[in-house]
Amino acid sequence: xxxxxxxxxxxxxxxxxxxxxxxxxxxxxxxxxxxxxxxxxxxxxxxxxxxxxxxxxxxxxxxxxxxxxxxxxxxxxxxxxxxxxxxxxxxxxxxxxxxxxxxxxxxxxxxxxxxxxxxxxxxxxxxxxxxxxxxxxxxxxxxxxxxxxxxxxxxxxxxxxxxxxxxxxxxxxxxxxxxxxxxxxxxxxxxxxxxxxxxxxxxxxxxxxxxxxxxxxxxxxxxxxxxxxxxxxxxxxxxxxxxxxxxxxxxxxxxxxxxxxxxxxxxxxxxxxxxxxxxxxxxxxxxxxxxxxxxxxxxxxxxxxxxxxxxxxxxxxxxxxxxxxxxxxxxxxxxxxxxxxxxxxxxxxxxxxxxxxxxxxxxxxxxxxxxxxxxxxxxxxxxxxxxxxxxxxxxxxxxxxxxxxxxxxxxxxxxxxxxxxxxxxxxxxxxxxxxxxxxxxxxxxxxxxxxxxxxxxxxxxxxxxxxxxxxxxxxxxxxxxxxxxxxxxxxxxxxxxxxxxxxxxxxxxxxxxxxxxxxxxxxxxxxxxxxxxxxxxxxxxxxxxxxxxxxxxxxxxxxxxxxxxxxxxxxxxxxxxxxxxxxxxxxxxxxxxxxxxxxxxxxxxxxxxxxxxxxxxxxx
Amino acid sequence: xxxxxxxxxxxxxxxxxxxxxxxxxxxxxxxxxxxxxxxxxxxxxxxxxxxxxxxxxxxxxxxxxxxxxxxxxxxxxxxxxxxxxxxxxxxxxxxxxxxxxxxxxxxxxxxxxxxxxxxxxxxxxxxxxxxxxxxxxxxxxxxxxxxxxxxxxxxxxxxxxxxxxxxxxxxxxxxxxxxxxxxxxxxxxxxxxxxxxxxxxxxxxxxxxxxxxxxxxxxxxxxxxxxxxxxxxxxxxxxxxxxxxxxxxxxxxxxxxxxxxxxxxxxxxxxxxxxxxxxxxxxxxxxxxxxxxxxxxxxxxxxxxxxxxxxxxxxxxxxxxxxxxxxxxxxxxxxxxx
Ligand SMILES: Nc1ncnc2c1ncn2[C@@H]1O[C@H](COP(=O)(O)OP(=O)(O)O)[C@@H](O)[C@H]1O
Ligand SMILES: [Mg+2]
Numbered sequence: 001x002x003x004x005x006x007x008x009x010x011x012x013x014x015x016x017x018x019x020x021x022x023x024x025x026x027x028x029x030x031x032x033x034x035x036x037x038x039x040x041x042x043x044x045x046x047x048x049x050x051x052x053x054x055x056x057x058x059x060x061x062x063x064x065x066x067x068x069x070x071x072x073x074x075x076x077x078x079x080x081x082x083x084x085x086x087x088x089x090x091x092x093x094x095x096x097x098x099x100x101x102x103x104x105x106x107x108x109x110x111x112x113x114x115x116x117x118x119x120x121x122x123x124x125x126x127x128x129x130x131x132x133x134x135x136x137x138x139x140x141x142x143x144x145x146x147x148x149x150x151x152x153x154x155x156x157x158x159x160x161x162x163x164x165x166x167x168x169x170x171x172x173x174x175x176x177x178x179x180x181x182x183x184x185x186x187x188x189x190x191x192x193x194x195x196x197x198x199x200x201x202x203x204x205x206x207x208x209x210x211x212x213x214x215x216x217x218x219x220x221x222x223x224x225x226x227x228x229x230x231x232x233x234x235x236x237x238x239x240x241x242x243x244x245x246x247x248x249x250x251x252x253x254x255x256x257x258x259x260x261x262x263x264x265x266x267x268x269x270x271x272x273x274x275x276x277x278x279x280x281x282x283x284x285x286x287x288x289x290x291x292x293x294x295x296x297x298x299x300x301x302x303x304x305x306x307x308x309x310x311x312x313x314x315x316x317x318x319x320x321x322x323x324x325x326x327x328x329x330x331x332x333x334x335x336x337x338x339x340x341x342x343x344x345x346x347x348x349x350x351x352x353x354x355x356x357x358x359x360x361x362x363x364x365x366x367x368x369x370x371x372x373x374x375x376x377x378x379x380x381x382x383x384x385x386x387x388x389x390x391x392x393x394x395x396x397x398x399x400x401x402x403x404x405x406x407x408x409x410x411x412x413x414x415x416x417x418x419x420x421x422x423x424x425x426x427x428x429x430x431x432x433x434x435x436x437x438x439x440x441x442x443x444x445x446x447x448x449x450x451x452x453x454x455x456x457x458x459x460x461x462x463x464x465x466x467x468x469x470x471x472x473x474x475x476x477x478x479x480x481x482x483x484x485x486x487x488x489x490x491x492x493x494x495x496x497x498x499x500x501x502x503x504x505x506x507x508x509x510x511x512x513x514x515x516x517x518x519x520x521x522x523x524x525x526x527x528x529x530x531x532x533x534x535x536x537x538x539x540x541x542x543x544x545x546x547x548x549x550x551x552x553x554x555x556x557x558x559x560x561x562x563x564x565x566x567x568x569x570x571x572x573x574x575x576x577x578x579x580x581x582x583x584x585x586x587x588x589x590x591x592x593x594x595x596x597x598x599x600x601x602x603x604x605x606x607x608x609x610x611x612x613x614x615x616x617x618x619x620x
Numbered sequence: 621x622x623x624x625x626x627x628x629x630x631x632x633x634x635x636x637x638x639x640x641x642x643x644x645x646x647x648x649x650x651x652x653x654x655x656x657x658x659x660x661x662x663x664x665x666x667x668x669x670x671x672x673x674x675x676x677x678x679x680x681x682x683x684x685x686x687x688x689x690x691x692x693x694x695x696x697x698x699x700x701x702x703x704x705x706x707x708x709x710x711x712x713x714x715x716x717x718x719x720x721x722x723x724x725x726x727x728x729x730x731x732x733x734x735x736x737x738x739x740x741x742x743x744x745x746x747x748x749x750x751x752x753x754x755x756x757x758x759x760x761x762x763x764x765x766x767x768x769x770x771x772x773x774x775x776x777x778x779x780x781x782x783x784x785x786x787x788x789x790x791x792x793x794x795x796x797x798x799x800x801x802x803x804x805x806x807x808x809x810x811x812x813x814x815x816x817x818x819x820x821x822x823x824x825x826x827x828x829x830x831x832x833x834x835x836x837x838x839x840x841x842x843x844x845x846x847x848x849x850x851x852x853x854x855x856x857x858x859x860x861x862x863x864x865x866x867x868x869x870x871x872x873x874x875x876x877x878x879x880x881x882x883x884x885x886x887x888x889x890x891x892x893x894x895x896x897x898x899x900x901x902x903x904x905x906x907x908x909x910x911x912x913x914x915x916x917x918x919x920x921x922x923x924x925x926x927x928x929x930x931x932x933x934x935x936x937x938x939x940x941x942x943x944x945x946x947x948x949x950x951x952x953x954x955x956x957x958x
Contacts, residue, residue, distance in 0.1 A: 065916045068905045071675040072683045073712035074917075098938065 001102040003029065004083075007095040012039065014084045014102045020046050021084035023504075024130030024525040026114075028105035029088070031096050038110060039086035039102075040522075041130065042500045046082045087498070089113070089522065107137040107161070116166040116520075119145045123167055123196035125189070127160035129512065129525040135159050147226055149511070149530035155221050156530075163526040165193075165476070166519065167200065173475035173519040174450035177424075177466075178459035179491065180480025185511040187212065189478055190422060190459045191531045194373060197418060197457075198233040204373045204418035204457075205364065205394070207387045207427065209380040212535035215373075219534050228532050235367040239378025239386050240355040243364055247283040247357045254389060257437035258356065261381040262347040269344055272335040283357045287348055289327065294341045296328035354382065361390050368394065368417055380426055387427060388437035391419055395445060398452050416453025419445065424458035425465040439467055446473035463490045475518040478526075481508040497523050555582055556594050557603075564604065566595065568612035642842070647835050649851060655834060656851075660827065661860040661873075664897065665853060669905040677902060681782035682710040684775050685921035688768040688787075690760060691932045697753045698727035699948045702760050703932065706767035707925035708775035708784075711917060715924045719771045719778070723763055727756050735759050765796040769804050776804075776813055783814040783899070785918050790817045790870045790887040809891055814899055817887035820914055822848070822874070824885070844874070848883040852876035854909075857900050858883075862893075875900060877907040884913040 001016040014027070021044040029037050088096070114128060124145050135143075138161065146163070148156045176193070180186045191213065197204050198215070206213055215230035237243045250258070252274045259265050259273065276289055296303065303321050311318040335341060351357065367374035376383060376390075397414040404411035419442075421427055428439040445454050446469060458474065460466050464486040477495050482488055482505045492502055495516035501523055505514075515524045559581055560566065563574045571588055579586050595615045599606045605618050646652075657663055669677075686708045694700030702725040709718025725732055739755040750758070772784060786793070793801040808815050827848070828841040841847040852858060857875035871893040874883045886903065888896050906915040914922075936945055 065906055065908050067671070068669075068674050069683075069711060069917060071672065072678055073710075075714070098934070 001027070003096055003098055003100045003102060007098060009092045009095055010088055012086050012088065012096050014086055016082045016084075017080075020044070020082045022130055022132070024128075025133070026089075026105060026110055026130060027084075027086060027102050028109060029086075029096055030101045030103065034090070034092050034094075034096060036109075037088050037090040037092060037096070038105065038113060039088045041084045042087045042498065043085040044083070046080055085500075104133055107134045107139075110134075110161075114161050115142070115164060117164055117168065119162060119164055121168075121200075122164040123193065123200065124162055124164050124529065125192055125196065126163045126511075126526045126528040127158060128163045129160065129527055131161040132159045134161055144226070146529035147223070148527060149219075151510075155219070155223070158529075160527070163515070163524065165196075165515075167202070169519040170455055171450050171453065173517070175446060175456040175474045175476070176458070177463070177471065177474035177477040178457075178480070179463045179477060179482065179487070180461060180508075180513070181483050181487075182461055183510060184461075184480035184482070184508065185513070185528060186459045186461065186480055187422060187535075188511060188531060189480070189513065189528045190420070190457070191215075191533065191535075192528055193457065194420060195228065195230060195532055197420075198230055198373045199228065201233065201371045202418055203368045203371045203415050204420055205368065205387075205390065206373060206375040207383045207419075207421040208375050208377045209383055209421075209423055209426070211377045213375045213377075213422075214536055215533040217534050217536055219531050222530070222532060226532065230533055234373040234375060235363070236375045236377060237363055237367075239376055239382045240358070242359065243361055243376060243386070244356050244359040245386060245389055246360045247286065248280050249360075250277075250281075251279070252277050254385075254437075257388060257435075258351060258385045259344065259347045260435045261385045261437070262350045263343075265347070266340070266343075268336045268340045272340050272344060275331060275334045283352065287345070287352075290341060290345055290348070292324050293327045293331055293335065294338055294345065296324040297332065297338045297341070300325070300328055354379075356382065356385075361386075361393070364390055365394070368415065369413075371415065380423065383421075384427060385437050387421070388441055391438065391445070392441045395441060395449070395452070395454055398454060402452050416455075418455050418457055420457035420459075422459045424460040424470075425462045428458075428467040428470055430465050430467050443467060443469055446470040463487050463494075477516045478513045479505065479516065480513045481505060481510070495523070496521075501525075552582075552584075553594060553597075556586070556590070557598060560591065560594060560598070561604070565614050565616035566591075567609070567614040569614075642840065651835070652831070652847070652851060655831065656827075656858065659834070660830065661858050663852070663856055663858055664900070665856045666897070666901045666904075668855065669901045674902065674905060678782040682712040682779055683906075683917055684708055684710050684772070684779060684781040684784040685915075685917045686768055686772045686775070686784060686786050687918065687921045687925050688764045688771075689922075689926045690764050691927035691929070692760075693932050693936060694949045697756065701726050701936075701949065702763075703927055703935070704764055704767050705925055705927055706764070706771045707921055708768075708771035709917075709921050709924065710775060710779040710781060712779065715920050718921070718924070719775050720925075721767050721771050723767055725756075725760060725763055727752070732759075761792075762796045765793050766800055769793055769797055769800040773800075773804050773807060776808055776811060780811070781813055783816065783902075784808065785915055786815070786817045786887075787914075787918050787922055788817055789819045789872075789885070790815075790889075793817075794869060805889060809889065814892060814895060815889055816899070816903065817870075818903075818914055818918060819885040819887065820912055821845070822883060822885045824872075827874075844885075845882065848874055850881040852883055854879060855904060859896070871896065873900075875903075875913075877904045877913050878909045878911055880911075880913060882913070 001014050001019065003012050004015045007013070012029070014021070021041050023041055023044050025041050027039050027041065029039055031037060086102075114131070116122065118141060127146050127148065135158065142162055144158045146158050148158060150156055178186050178189055178193075187210070194204065194206065194213065195215065214236045215234045218227050245254075245258070255277055256265060256270055256273055259269075265273075276293070277286060303325055307318065307321050307325065311321060364374050364376065376386065378386065394414065394417060397412065398417070401411045401414040427436065428442045429436050442456065445456055449455060456470070456474070458466070458470070462484075463471060464484070471490065471494050474494075477491075479491055479495060479497065482491060488502060488505060491497060491505070495514075497505075497514055497516055501514050511528045513526055513528065515526055517524070556578075559578055563578070566574065571591060575586065575588070575591075578591075595604065595606075598604045599615070603618070604615050607614050607616070647655075653663065686706070688704065688706035690702055690704050692700050692702045704723040704725070706721050707715075707718050709715045727733060727736060736752050736755045736759060739759055740750050740752065743750040743755070768786070772786070775781070776784065790801075793804075822843075822845045824844045827844045828846065831847060832840045848858075852874065854876055857873055859873050860871075869890065871888040871890050872885055873888075873896065874885050876883050886896075886900070903915055906917060907913060908916055911919070936949065940949070
């Protein structure tokens, strides 16, 4: 391999007759003057002398001519040349000379360059593509720390140098984005990242609208030494069951956000909400006020008449009427029409039915304080509101604690933490038209969270729809397969991916990504490692049908087959065992019916015997 | 000028008219073919070579392709550098592993200046007056021809080919480098090597002249290329009758090996004219149907030997000091903005 053609300080071409180049592989340029710079292959080409001729003229060189040339001894392969465009990974003051040799480096020569930390103290996310050839030269502590996975081949040994993300640089280069089209490997990568986050015991709050981020089930066929006990380090909470929002803690803005999540909220409705909601209102006090006022407005005349009639002498009713009329007098001019109040009630009830207000967020807080990863699962609208509320609260507490530390005051301890979510564009949409309760707090954290040790980890399949100040603050971006041009535009703008990488993006295989990282200062091509856990419902739905939804008749058939031969003479012998096995009542009629079915299907044979019928195994 | 120049367009229209008038008066294709068949030569349409017969025909020996290239860089005489490269490649190895020879000619260097002076005085002896510039141009052409013949000789010795394809006719070699060409000729004949000069752009007039006037209406056919355009069927070739030798020393025939209706010409040594009929199907078999009519091996050789502008620039950039280069060689037009 040697340098050919034009060279510049940043880029050279290398050619080889024997060895095809691999995309992203690192090569060492044996240029003493420039202290042996490293280069990364960003484009490869293997071409035969035939190919340029084919394109120059309209026609393909016909097979006939090639075969005839072959008869005269011409070996087409001999004229194949492998070419690589190499981006130099150092700053040179002058171009590399043409003719200089290029070779695959030894691991020792690039170790400092590629391994920022050892695997125990960094996040091991996968392998660096293009370093496969160096696998055998890796020291033990870097071997098989990132096993790989391929759908048709299963779990595979590590090939290549591990890609280790250095989270210790986050205070300087905070926040991570994971972008890619559907099926590109985002969720998989998010899981891997969160596993590493758990391994480092970084407290994390994960909003999981897909109900897929639990970590109790081990990835199938994973070698035991590679497994990890993630159940101990994570907590999964269901929004509305395990966690919710205590109504008493809501302020007017929170309440508005919540109601917006349950349906559109007009300006009139908002006015009414702000007027009617009092600090430390409980759900009951607020909804009662709403109900009474609605009734009062609707029946004002009636009630006044009843009052004039002294409520038929019922003192309790009289007090009630007075109370309601007082409400009417107080709010009538400020809350608009009854229909507005009804609309608010409907939304409020919907939230109540979803059990939004039945519990608090203590379980989340406790998990964070214990340096666990806490996953909150729920429908996205609920998570938007709950997330906004929780994140705002935690961020405030973290800030207060840290500010107090500075001034020497007392404040409850609150640790640094991570906020992670898939479908981030739903939590912080770019378009200001779309109401999104969590947008502003996420933006605040994006901009100043690093000061307090609060970091974002956002995955999205639509970077173009994600709030743009947030996108700009994501210092490390993992870019998976992307096809949509609006998303490609954002990636082009917001990462240091070069035109070659952008061109490759639509064709990346699932699990392959470019990592554009401000702390590393260049783009690295990686393959994400196999996850150590799986989503509990990642089974194929049809496989699930086959395994979990066997029709009762099918089960009975299977059980009966093991009891053959069967007949009137021994039904009672087997009945007990059968019932126990299938855990239900079974009648002789059902058994007979089932056996007859199997005879019809040709599964077993039937013979009339002296003592009745006998069902038995087919002879062939 | 982004819009078509009206004045030039009109002038071009006249050219078109006069050419069209000429073709209007053409006799029919059949009439011309009949005439040529009777008076000039014979049309052959050999059966295509059968698959897997080539190796046997070649006797296990390789095919050789020979070509040369010259690239000149500079603004004005004498500050022009000429780089030469010739290549003879055998089909038994990669084109790049063929026999290369290079040369350089720069009129300001003493030995090269002497060559120009010699050329001028030799011409003077023949009563011809040459400017140094014209003499230099002739030296350049001569050097290229010599270089090509030299690689051909070396390759014939080394590879024992059954045939040699030259990119271009034989007249150029014989005219510019007679003694080297003679050496090659004797060597190749002695070793039973078939030599062919493949001419892509037929530039002769002999046939056209011969035919013009033989038809009522005194049609003029201009040149051979015009006369023969579309006249041959695909896979057909035209042998010129013995005795009607247009090129004295060589045996020339015309052929249409592919789909393109234009013809190519093949030059052979007279001594080998009897083998031509057997050899042409082999040439056809090596020529892509969709191409320009050149055997593919020659295309590969041509491609490998050509000195491209980018290569020349790289050479000069790495070989000459920047000051020297700027002062003497970089044409001002390279600085043009438009
Ligand atoms: N790192 C990886 N290694 C191997 N296969 C992967 C990897 N990441 C994703 N895949 C495959 O691609 C599929 C889709 O990945 P997923 O993360 O669900 O995509 P997304 O979330 O981007 O829609 C996975 O089911 C898996 O088969
Ligand atoms: Mg997904």
